[in-house]
Amino acid sequence: MFIVFEGIDGAGKTTQINLLADKLRAAGLDPYITAEPTGMETGRAIRRVLSGAVPKTPTQVAAMFVQDRIDHNVDPEQGIEVLLAQGKAIICDRYYYSSLAYQGSLTDFDWVMACNCDCPEIRRPDLCIFLDLSPEESMKRITRDRTETEIYEKADTLTRVRARYMDVFDKLGARGDKIEIIDASGTIEQTADAISRAIHAHFGI
Ligand code: TYD
16 A cells, blocks of 8 residues: 655645554554655755755756655665565655646656656555645644745745646546545544545545
8 A cells, every 4th residue: 555645835744644654553554654855865865955055957856856756666675665565554745746746837747747657666656645725724824933925925835836736636637546635624633534534435444
């Protein structure tokens, strides 16, 4: 089982990933939580770029994420392939849907999609769970301590990123990716219940 979580800022990915891992463990599975960018060398190089310390073009950044994702799949010790073969249930915080939503509009979208989705060493997840929150609600959750201009810019960005995710899900859904859009505007428990229902529908557990 290979499940990916995606969502805009403030959607609650970390909380829900941990809750799902607890539930899978209680159901007798062996969950393993992982994330992208990874903690491996490629992922650390990406963090230096995202922090603004190292300048790169959007195409370079997209390629770095592809490299990190391939390493994440095939690393002989902590790679997704090896862990799945060991029987782990993998829950991954962000995956190629993020590359398409974030880098896809900054460089050639079809190229980013081909690099990720046609790559023989980037596995298609069994399920992508998108925690969906309106940009307004997301802002409420994340804006403490920010100036008004920052908040305005942030709201604008969130609206664009959410719209791009929806476009990505249309395109990848048509290619066979399984995607569940879950309303994340309620309480932690309500969202966790909706996730459990989606997991039950897809995996029968
Ligand atoms: P992170 O600090 O892990 O944030 P979050 O808690 O929101 O996941 O940073 C991940 C950042 O990397 C996030 O801003 C999205 C970005 N990203 C991409 O732009 N492309 C990608 O392919 C991935 C996996 C992440």
